[in-house]
Amino acid sequence: MMQTLHQRWQALARRERMILIGGGIVVALSLLFVLVVDPWLEHLYRLDRQIVRTQHQLRELGELGTQFASLRGRLTAVEDKLASGQGQFSLLPFLEEAAASVRIRDRIAAMRPQTNPPVQGYKETAVEVRLEGVLLPELLALLVKLEDSPYLLQVKRVQMKPRFDAPHLLEATLLVSAHEKE
Numbered sequence: 001m002m003q004t005l006h007q008r009w010q011a012l013a014r015r016e017r018m019i020l021i022g023g024g025i026v027v028a029l030s031l032l033f034v035l036v037v038d039p040w041l042e043h044l045y046r047l048d049r050q051i052v053r054t055q056h057q058l059r060e061l062g063e064l065g066t067q068f069a070s071l072r073g074r075l076t077a078v079e080d081k082l083a084s085g086q087g088q089f090s091l092l093p094f095l096e097e098a099a100a101s102v103r104i105r106d107r108i109a110a111m112r113p114q115t116n117p118p119v120q121g122y123k124e125t126a127v128e129v130r131l132e133g134v135l136l137p138e139l140l141a142l143l144v145k146l147e148d149s150p151y152l153l154q155v156k157r158v159q160m161k162p163r164f165d166a167p168h169l170l171e172a173t174l175l176v177s178a179h180e181k182e
Contacts, residue, residue, distance in 0.1 A: 089178065
């Protein structure tokens with residue numbers, strides 16, 4: 001068989017041999033490209049896309065880590081505030097003291113305590129405070145006093161309306177809540 005191929009090769013003209021050699025080279029290069037180079041380039045392209053995706057995920061993870069650390073710090077601060085008043089804090093007397101410190105204790109018309117069911121290990125105590133005949137700066141001073149409190153207080157609702165007989169005086173209702181761990 002080899003001898004037959006060799007005889008046929010010898011029988012071909014020089015130009016025909018060159019055409020067959022060129023065709024063989026083209027076929028070999030095509031097979032090399034299709035079987036080796038193209039899959040390798042596709043693999044590199046997939047890896048490049050994966051690198052970009054992974055870098056994006058790393059950036060997001062870093063941002064989430066920063067947010068998590070910030071939220072953990074805020075949670076620690078809130079829990080420290082809760083722990084500082086644990087067992088010794090009572091909302092009603094504190095509200096009376098705060099009103100007395102801004103000189104509006106005598107204008108408290110009513111204080112109505114409300115308790116809500118515990119949620120996720122935290123108990124909320126709320127007090128609705130009704131003030132009559134209070135000036136706006138006095139009410140603002142009380143709100144600032146509540147905001148600057150060392151305890152974890154939240155003013156959930158503020159309703160104000162001017163009195164009919166004296167429009168410069170207000171009737172106000174505040175809903176103030178305090179949280180503590182169970």
